[in-house]
Amino acid sequence: MLIPCPVCGQRDAGEFFYRGDATAARPPLEEEAERPWVEYVYARHNPRGEHLEFWQHAHGCRQLLVVRRNTETHEVFEARLVGPFGEGG
Amino acid sequence: MAEYSALRVISEGLRGNRGWRPAWRKAEPKPRYDVIIVGGGGHGLATAYYLAKNHGIRQVAVVERGPIGLGNVGRNTTIVRSNYLLPENYHFYEWSLKLWEGLSHELNYNVMFSQRGVLNLAHSPEQLDAYAERGNAMRLAGIDADLIGREAVGQLCPGLDLSEEARFPVVGGLIQRRAGTARHDAVAWGYAHAADRLGVDIIENAPVTDFIMEAGEVAGVVTPRGEIRAEKVGVAVAGMTSEVMRLAGIDGLPIESHVLQGFVSEPVKPLVNCVVTYGAGHMYVSQSDKGGLVFGGSLDFYNSYAQRGNLPAVHEMARELLAVFPNAARIKLLRSWGGVMDMSLDGSPIIAPGPLPGLYLNCGWCYGGFKATPASGWCFAHTIAREEPHALSAPFTLTRFAEGRHIDEAGTGAMAGLH
Numbered sequence: 001m002l003i004p005c006p007v008c009g010q011r012d013a014g015e016f017f018y019r020g021d022a023t024a025a026r027p028p029l030e031e032e033a034e035r036p037w038v039e040y041v042y043a044r045h046n047p048r049g050e051h052l053e054f055w056q057h058a059h060g061c062r063q064l065l066v067v068r069r070n071t072e073t074h075e076v077f078e079a080r081l082v083g084p085f086g087e088g089g
Numbered sequence: 090m091a092e093y094s095a096l097r098v099i100s101e102g103l104r105g106n107r108g109w110r111p112a113w114r115k116a117e118p119k120p121r122y123d124v125i126i127v128g129g130g131g132h133g134l135a136t137a138y139y140l141a142k143n144h145g146i147r148q149v150a151v152v153e154r155g156p157i158g159l160g161n162v163g164r165n166t167t168i169v170r171s172n173y174l175l176p177e178n179y180h181f182y183e184w185s186l187k188l189w190e191g192l193s194h195e196l197n198y199n200v201m202f203s204q205r206g207v208l209n210l211a212h213s214p215e216q217l218d219a220y221a222e223r224g225n226a227m228r229l230a231g232i233d234a235d236l237i238g239r240e241a242v243g244q245l246c247p248g249l250d251l252s253e254e255a256r257f258p259v260v261g262g263l264i265q266r267r268a269g270t271a272r273h274d275a276v277a278w279g280y281a282h283a284a285d286r287l288g289v290d291i292i293e294n295a296p297v298t299d300f301i302m303e304a305g306e307v308a309g310v311v312t313p314r315g316e317i318r319a320e321k322v323g324v325a326v327a328g329m330t331s332e333v334m335r336l337a338g339i340d341g342l343p344i345e346s347h348v349l350q351g352f353v354s355e356p357v358k359p360l361v362n363c364v365v366t367y368g369a370g371h372m373y374v375s376q377s378d379k380g381g382l383v384f385g386g387s388l389d390f391y392n393s394y395a396q397r398g399n400l401p402a403v404h405e406m407a408r409e410l411l412a413v414f415p416n417a418a419r420i421k422l423l424r425s426w427g428g429v430m431d432m433s434l435d436g437s438p439i440i441a442p443g444p445l446p447g448l449y450l451n452c453g454w455c456y457g458g459f460k461a462t463p464a465s466g467w468c469f470a471h472t473i474a475r476e477e478p479h480a481l482s483a484p485f486t487l488t489r490f491a492e493g494r495h496i497d498e499a500g501t502g503a504m505a506g507l508h
Contacts, residue, residue, distance in 0.1 A: 001399055014401045018391040018506060020345070034491070041503050042434050042490040043341030046331035048394040055391075071346070072394040 004079050007061040019054035021045065022066045022082075048072050055079070091197050092286070112198075112278055113157075113285035118292050118317050122150045124473055125310055125319040127297050127333060128326040129153025131162035131273075131459065132451055134280035134291070135466020136323060136473070138196075141287035143467070144474035149289045150319070152312055154296035154329075158277040161327050164396070164428030165459040166351045166385040168364050168373060170207045170268035171232055174223045177484040177496045178437065182457070183232050184481055185464030186267060192463060198279030200271045201378070206363040207268035208245060210413065212257040216368055220263035227265070235264050248360045250415050257369035257412065270364060270375050270383075276462060292317075300337040300448075307337060307447035323473050325451040325465075327458060328394065328429025339444055343434040343490050344452060345505035347388040348427040350398035352406060354420045356380030365413065372409035381423060384410055388430065390506045398427040430455055435489075436508030437496035440469050440482040449473050450487060455508050 001013040021044055027036040051071045056064050063085060068077040080086065091097065092110075101108050124140055126133045129151045140146045153160075169189050171182035193199050211217035217236070224234035238261045243251050251259050281291055292314065301309035301316060309318035326333045328346040361376040374384035386406040389398045403425055411418055433439060433453030438461065440451050451469045454461060468482035478486070484496060501507035 012401075013391075013399070020392075020504065020506070038491045039341060042343040044331070044343065044345050044434075044505075045340060046342070046345050046392065048329075048332050048346070051392055053392065069391075071392045074393070074395060074399070 001074050001076065003055060003065070003067060003076055005057050005060060005063070005065065006079060006081050007063055008057065011057065011060055015057060015059040016055040017058040019056055019064070022052040022054045050077070093197050093199075112282040113291050116150075116290035116292050118150060118152075118295065118312070118314050119290065120316070120318060122290070122317065122319040123148040124150075124321045124323065125317055126151045127310060127322065127324045129157050129281070129291060129293065130160045130325065130327060131276055131280065131462035132325040132327075132465045132469065133323075134277060134284055135462050136325060136451070136469040137289045138280050138284040138287065139466050139470035140474060141284060141289055144470060146474055147288035149284075150292055150317060151284070151289060152292045152295045152297060152310060152317065154294070156293050157281050157291065158274055161428040161430070161458055162277040162462070163274055164351065164426050165273055166373060166375070166383050167270045167273045167459060168207065168268070168375065169202065169271055169460040170265055170364075171460075172207060172209065172223065172227060172234060172263065172265045172268065173498060174226050175496055175498050176226075176230065178498055179227055179230055179232060181464055181468070181481045181485075182460060183230065184467070185461050188463035188467065189271065189460075190267070192271075192276075192279070196279040196283040198275060198282050200275045200279050202269065202271040204267050204269040205375070206245070206264050206266045207366065208242065208363050209263045209366045210242070210259050210368045211261050211263070212259060212369040214260060217261045224263050233265055233267050235266065237262055237264055246361065246363055246365060248416060249365065249413055255412065259413070264363070268364065273459060280466070297333060297336065302337075305446065307445050321447055321449065321473055323449040323451060323469060325469065327431045327452065327454060330431045330452040334450070337445060337448060342452070342487075345392055345432045345434070346394050347390070347430050347432045347506060348393035348395055348398045349385065349388050349430045349456065350402050350406070350425055350427045351383065351385040352403065352425045353377065353423050354382040354417070355423050357382070357420055360414070360416070367409050367413050369412065370409040372406055374410055374414070382410070382417060382420065388432070388506055394429055396427050396429060398425070430458070432505035432508060434503040434505055435495040435497040436499050436501070438465070438485050439487050440465065440472055440485045441478065441487045442472060442476060444487060453485075
């Protein structure tokens, strides 16, 4: 499986560390109710098909990417930077 | 006379083998049952069997999307053990091991359960201390465990590299002698056979496409082979849990689907006479009766619904095998396969009523599904029949994540891939 790192180009998935589901948004830190935090940590959509997920290019540019990938065919559609170097960062 | 016995083999042999019946009927779905089990894997079939056997509920249908035996029950590395650290786990898996010990007689089907022992290798004194802790916990619960030194490891399994030159020299290990392996296909066939003879309908090639809901309660399932109704529907579909439960309107379960690969080598003469687990990485190996080295290890580490894995995991497992059995270096790999695991976010299973009225959920088996098969069926049948959890599976609730009652054997937190 190859991941198109926006910094390094097409790289083998073995260079990346998988950080899981990228769809759950962390509640604001002021959030005091338990339910939103429980859902953020434990609720997974876990789709068969397209999935947005975090991959860190640990053995490359070390940047955190959001990758859109098919969980059944392993087809990778896109990878974009997030964090300080990403869009809106 | 039992349906399968040595006497029967002889008598049928004399009569041209014309008296055998199929091990289970190709059942046509009836419009209504007392209980429908979605998923005809080991757990679903075991649940149906114990519903009929222990609870007298014989109007049971098992609906399976394909033929019996092609899912995870035929895609594992066949290891059976109960060497856990946490009480919730070791009590449950020990009951499973006890059921395994009598399973061939119980089902009148030879599941080839072989108590050859499971040996966990320790590669540092600290790791041996950790195994001592686990072994002590097990022994206090009446489960067999022995901590052994390097010399005893060598006597037990002479093929291992026990030299100081090994990358991570072996210092000792923990052995559970009652643990071992079973013939995984025979487990599926055996439960299917025994459940069938108690009246359970096993309906193959019937993927559930929807649930029938009435007044907020689950009232049955829709399949290409027609609508089937029942007051109670149990779901035991392993890696497909999230997708199937979404059909009932349930989303956001604490489950991720990951692929776990298994491998078998070409047959060789006896080399590995117990199950060996490599402690400096994550790899387990045993030798099948045909001689193939059956081994596996970690997940591919990213969400996957593909029943096949990628090569980096093959490479890693082969290297870990060679770290302890360097003499296997020139043995050819014969086959590899992948099963889709229902990885729960604390590494422990879920057997619980709900989350909707009329629905019962069995999932979250991570690496432990095969060995759990008998106890999972036993406890899930109890949960469905009595509408309350069995004492052994009572901790395995769906609500424990919100309540902070995690059962995190590996202590890795909510990272499904790490359990």
